[in-house]
Ligand code: 0X9
Ligand code: CA
């Protein structure tokens with residue numbers, strides 16, 4: 338990721354003062370708040386361009402150092418790594434080139450933190466929508482983050498106060514802190530459902546026949562940390578301390594309890610971007626969403642049939658598994674794989690993203706997608722939103738793209754909802770799998 342030069346300096350004296358006050362006392366000896374911050378939290382964490390890795394096996398070797406792969410561009414990758422991961426990359430024969438430093442970010446990024454809803458503004462916007470459409474939307478706190486913030490779900494359906502017998506569809510957003518466009522995607526969907534119910538035939542039908550759950554932020558602590566100081570911090574993980582280490586955070590998307598840590602797709606090191614946590618579901622945010630999904634098993638039957646976990650970036654539609662290169666594996670038959678691929682490909686045709694199995698990128702383990710399918714048999718997709726790999730906007734595109742890039746996924750969302758009553762219809766096997 339390269340950052341556009343913008344001549345704009347947004348760091349006001351007030352912001353600098355706030356930052357200085359937010360820094361732990363022991364770290365205040367040096368002059369620059371940005372330097373203090375990175376010394377106190379994640380020393381010298383930065384993005385690198387890595388060359389020499391052009392196969393999925395080599396990308397998995399890169400990921401195995403504990404670096405987070407942010408981009409795949411042919412034989413060149415962009416990763417976020419600390420010094421240990423960068424050294425490991427070099428010792429394995431990869432070439433690393435440092436990209437512009439995190440501390441300079443506020444001067445060069447196209448997006449200002451105020452271009453995106455903060456957690457507080459997002460929560461207020463959701464409250465307004467729920468008040469505006471009380472028969473269609475309700476908000477429920479499903480648990481709390483490490484720092485005690487509310488993780489909430491919005492249910493959207495006709496007759497919303499009654500738990501009806503309709504296929505349920507789940508959308509989770511912003512598990513990775515810096516992926517702010519995904520929270521905007523949640524707000525877009527809520528606005529679209531609210532304003533079009535009763536006038537748009539497809540939306541009306543879907544909200545009559547499905548119960549939709551939208552979780553706009555799975556990682557409120559990380560979002561606040563990344564956005565609310567006035568300068569972006571390129572933060573990914575949650576904000577949970579790790580005992581025996583000064584490094585903060587667990588990667589929620591390596592912390593789920595299906596083949597957790599099995600396959601070299603996550604790190605045991607707390608300083609890594611892909612730290613898997615001390616145990617599966619050790620991250621409170623992981624447990625909150627897993628408990629919520631388990632709570633949707635009623636009379637022995639999982640009510641949720643389909644799920645999208647929204648991320649940025651790369652413009653991809655991904656399906657399970659991530660822990661293995663194999664197309665089929667335990668609990669994932671050829672028909673399961675084919676139905677995932679059929680609906681995934683349809684959705685990708687509608688938004689222009691690239692459809693593929695998750696492990697085609699690189700091996701990951703303990704992800705939400707592998708757990709959703711492996712443990713709950715919920716059809717599940719990871720969407721990597723705008724921009725495409727190699728684009729300078731990276732995790733922080735300017736606010737001017739939000740409307741276009743959220744509306745771009747309207748059709749994909751409707752396609753998933755329309756298939757959610759019988760995902761196997763997409764491969765012509767409704768009679769075999771969905772007879773009632
Ligand atoms: O590595 C990740 O967690 C995701 N990419 S991101 O750049 N947003 O961090 C991809 C996860 C895909 N894996 C599965 N769905 N199994
Ligand atoms: Ca129900």
Ligand code: ZN
Pocket residue numbers: 513516648649
């Ligand atoms: Zn992500």
